[in-house]
Amino acid sequence: MWNNLPSDLLSNVFSYLPPHSLARAMVTCRHWHDCARSTTSRHQHPPWFVALPTRARNLCFVHNPIESTWHLLGLKHVPSLTRPVSTIPGHGLILFKSTGSVPLQLSVCDPFTSRFRHLPQLRKPRTNPAVGVIEDCPSQFNVYVAGGMCKAASSGAASYEPTLEMFDSRSKNWTITGSMPIEFAVRLTVWTPNESVYSRGVLYWMTSARAYSIMGFDMSSNKWKELSVPMGDTLEFAAMVPRDGKLAVIGGTHGVNVLVWELGEDDKWNVIERMPVELGKRFVGGSTKCVGIEGGVCLYKEIAKEMVVWRKDRNHKNKWEWYSIEGCNQISGKRLENYPIKGLFLHPNLACSSSFF
Amino acid sequence: MAEFNETDQTPTVDPKTPNLGDSTTSSQPKPEQITTIDVAVPIPDVGPQLQVVVEEFILKSGSDDEEVRTAATNELRDFIEHEEIGITTLLVVVKYAHEVKNVDLLDAFCERVADLIKDKKVVEVREIFGIVNDFTPGEEQALRYEHPWAFED
Numbered sequence: 194m195w196n197n198l199p200s201d202l203l204s205n206v207f208s209y210l211p212p213h214s215l216a217r218a219m220v221t222c223r224h225w226h227d228c229a230r231s232t233t234s235r236h237q238h239p240p241w242f243v244a245l246p247t248r249a250r251n252l253c254f255v256h257n258p259i260e261s262t263w264h265l266l267g268l269k270h271v272p273s274l275t276r277p278v279s280t281i282p283g284h285g286l287i288l289f290k291s292t293g294s295v296p297l298q299l300s301v302c303d304p305f306t307s308r309f310r311h312l313p314q315l316r317k318p319r320t321n322p323a324v325g326v327i328e329d330c331p332s333q334f335n336v337y338v339a340g341g342m343c344k345a346a347s348s349g350a351a352s353y354e355p356t357l358e359m360f361d362s363r364s365k366n367w368t369i370t371g372s373m374p375i376e377f378a379v380r381l382t383v384w385t386p387n388e389s390v391y392s393r394g395v396l397y398w399m400t401s402a403r404a405y406s407i408m409g410f411d412m413s414s415n416k417w418k419e420l421s422v423p424m425g426d427t428l429e430f431a432a433m434v435p436r437d438g439k440l441a442v443i444g445g446t447h448g449v450n451v452l453v454w455e456l457g458e459d460d461k462w463n464v465i466e467r468m469p470v471e472l473g474k475r476f477v478g479g480s481t482k483c484v485g486i487e488g489g490v491c492l493y494k495e496i497a498k499e500m501v502v503w504r505k506d507r508n509h510k511n512k513w514e515w516y517s518i519e520g521c522n523q524i525s526g527k528r529l530e531n532y533p534i535k536g537l538f539l540h541p542n543l544a545c546s547s548s549f550f
Numbered sequence: 551m552a553e554f555n556e557t558d559q560t561p562t563v564d565p566k567t568p569n570l571g572d573s574t575t576s577s578q579p580k581p582e583q584i585t586t587i588d589v590a591v592p593i594p595d596v597g598p599q600l601q602v603v604v605e606e607f608i609l610k611s612g613s614d615d616e617e618v619r620t621a622a623t624n625e626l627r628d629f630i631e632h633e634e635i636g637i638t639t640l641l642v643v644v645k646y647a648h649e650v651k652n653v654d655l656l657d658a659f660c661e662r663v664a665d666l667i668k669d670k671k672v673v674e675v676r677e678i679f680g681i682v683n684d685f686t687p688g689e690e691q692a693l694r695y696e697h698p699w700a701f702e703d
Contacts, residue, residue, distance in 0.1 A: 195641060195679040202648045205656065209664035216700035217672045220693045222681050255699065259669070264699035305697065543697065 196224055203228035211238040211259050212305075212541040219543070229543070233331050236283065236540050239504055240486050243287065243304065243539055244496050244521075245277045246532035253287075253304045254496060254521055254534070255541075258504070263521035270309035271302060277535050278387035281336075282486050283328045285542030288336070290387070296320055299336065299360075305541050312336065312360055316367045319343045319354045323381040323398050325389030336360040337389070337396060339373065339410070340381030353378040357410065377408060377417050388484070390433045392440040392456070397433060405431050405444070423454050423462045430492075434485025441465070443483055443490050443503075445476070451492065453503070468492075469515055472501045486538035497522035497531040593646055596639050603629050604643065604655065611654055623654050630662050637666070637678060672701075 207215055207229050219229040244254040250273065253266040275289040275298075285305065291298040296318035300311040315338060322341030328334045336359070343354040355378040357371035373381075386398040395409040395418075405422040422431065422442055431444030436455060442462070445451035451468035476492060483492045489504040497520040506512040523529055593604055603626065610622035635643075640663055647656035667675055676683060685693070694701050 196681055198641075198645070199648060202644065202656075202660070206644075206660045206663045206667070209661045210667060211669075213700040214664075214668045214670070216697040217670070217675065218667060219697075220672050220685070220690060221676050221679075221683065223684050225681070226685075226693070257699070262702070264702065266699065 196222055198224075200224075200228045200231070204232045207232040208235045209237065210234075212241070212543060213257060213260065215543050232544050234540065234542070234544075238540075239507065240282060240489055240538045240540050242489075242491050242493075242500070242502070242518075243280070243537045244493070244532075244534040245287070245537070246496065246534055247276070249532060250275070252532075255304065256518060256521075258502075261518065263524070265524045266304050267307075268302060268304060268309075269307045272300075275300065277537065278324055279326060279389070280486075280537045280539040281326050281328060281334045282539040283331060284334055285539050287537060287539070288324070288326065288387075290324065294320055297322060297324075297338065297341065299324065299338075303542065305543060313365065313367060316358055316369050317343055317354055317356060321382050321385045322354070323384075323386045323389075325391075325396050325398060327389075327391045327396065332363075334362045336362075337370075338367075339371075339398070340378040342382055353382055371410065371415050373410070373417050380408060388433060390435045390440050392435060392438060395440075397440055399431065399433050399442070403428060405442075407433070407440075407442075420456070420460060423464075424452075430481045430483055432483040432485050432490070434490050435487045436485075437487075441485070443485060443492075445473070445481070445492075451476070453490075466503070466513070468501065468503070472515055472517060475499050475501060475517070482536060484536045484538060489538060491518075491536055491538070493534070493536045495531045496520055496534050497529070594642050596642055599633075600635065600639065600643070604646075607655055608650070608652060611652060619654070623658065626655070626658050630658055635662065640666075 203225065207218055210218060215229055215232065219226045239258040241258060242256040246252050250271055251268050253268050255264050255266060257264065271289065274292050276292050277287050278290050279288050280286060281288060281301065286301045286303055289300045289302060297315060297320060298311065300309060302309045319341030322338045325337040325339070326334060327337070337357060339357045341354050342351045344351050353375060355373045355375050356369050357373065358367050359370045360367050381398065384400040386401055390397045394413055395411050397407050397409045399405060399407045399422065404426040405428055406425055407420040407422055409418045409420060411418065424444065427446060428444040429446050431442055434441045434443055440456040441453055443451065443453045451473055452464055453466040454462040455465045457463055479494055481492055481494055483490060489502060491500055491502050493500040499520055500518045502516045502518055503513055504516065506514050521529065522531065593601055596604070607622050607626045610618050613619055640659065644656070644659045644663060647659055666678060675681070
């Protein structure tokens with residue numbers, strides 16, 4: 194009967210389940226619980242938007258895209274003086290970094306299971322480097338740190354660190370894997386971008402404010418390049434988005450014009466989409482932010498304000514649709530503050546099979 | 551790919567114990583004629599329509615031509631999407647696909663089973679699949695508490 198099917202068979206069935214259904218499968222009986230715990234999701238379901246209040250470190254809002262519901266998770270182990278910078282989306286992890294002028298300390302947190310772990314110290318401790326992530330496969334991820342400032346041991350004078358370091362989640366070690374011209378080290382340090390996109394063998398970072406531009410590190414040739422961002426000095430908000438393995442940029446001027454560009458093979462930008470004007474009215478005035486992941490983009494302000502999502506249609510794989518999502522102003526009947534938030538995307542990982550922790 | 555074994559006797563079609571060796575003849579397998587893995591494992595009784603669909607799929611999935619295999623997978627998924635397949639039958643097919651190690655057949659039916667679990671409540675899933683809850687009330691409560699967001703309805 195269904196109670197005692199071979200574990201690998203049940204795990205195969207469960208690999209097709211969205212997160213809330215998987216969580217419920219875990220409660221049906223012991224055998225299903227054990228199989229669900231060792232399931233590797235196929236990630237066929239839309240990613241979840243995660244909203245972290247910038248001033249309430251232990252709270253984490255998550256939006257279930259299938260049921261269109263908001264939930265509040267408590268983050269128990271996140272230390273003070275850290276802030277979220279990006280995610281390792283396929284593994285369901287949030288990447289945190291230390292704040293202040295101390296050498297960078299990175300850590301990862303799984304908001305659904307409250308597991309938390311510091312990454313080891315960098316080979317070359319530095320302050321304010323750029324941070325990037327590449328996920329090659331479900332069982333491994335790499336974190337990259339580029340640029341930053343280093344204190345020379347003898348003189349105590351600080352200088353820009355023109356190296357790139359990589360953390361391998363399997364060996365759990367940092368290694369120095371590349372270098373850069375000093376101008377890139379300076380720009381990566383000054384702008385300290387935390388969101389990266391890996392496309393066609395290049396790891397891209399974008400400056401965090403106007404005038405937007407992009408720096409890219411070609412992994413195989415070890416060369417750096419610079420790309421201009423379309424309308425880079427007019428855009429008021431912008432973010433990079435991976436789109437079917439290609440690099441895209443979404444950006445806009447407040448309330449009026451939100452466009453999406455995709456980088457072609459010749460490193461030229463093409464406009465591929467324009468946000469419908471009615472949706473844009475939500476973003477007039479005030480600071481709009483955006484964040485992207487393979488399969489979706491979200492434009493947002495504070496937690497209680499309406500958000501706009503541009504996402505792959507569940508039923509028609511090649512179509513993308515614009516949706517608006519109501520913000521979250523109450524949980525279980527209790528009214529909440531309208532927190533300013535940092536928005537991120539990830540795929541919840543309920544299996545304890547992640548060997549990283 | 552299953553081999554076609556020439557025998558002296560005229561091949562007979564026996565609807566009760568089908569042989570998946572090939573689509574042109576159906577005959578009782580004789581021990582000395584069995585040469586490949588899948589040939590020896592007959593598909594259990596899943597009703598005539600589904601049986602034909604599965605047999606055809608297994609045959610085509612062994613093809614060297616990728617287009618044939620892709621078309622077969624699409625046809626199978628189409629069939630699964632539009633036909634009502636009972637839960638007991640699904641159990642039989644899924645176990646069978648697992649046993650004969652046909653990955654595409656297994657994946658297609660596993661996804662169908664997942665469709666029956668998706669978006670349902672725990673008690674509904676237990677009822678549909680005839681699952682007996684072997685957790686104590688305390689254990690179940692603790693598990694629900696691990697992911698309260700999944701149980702908020």
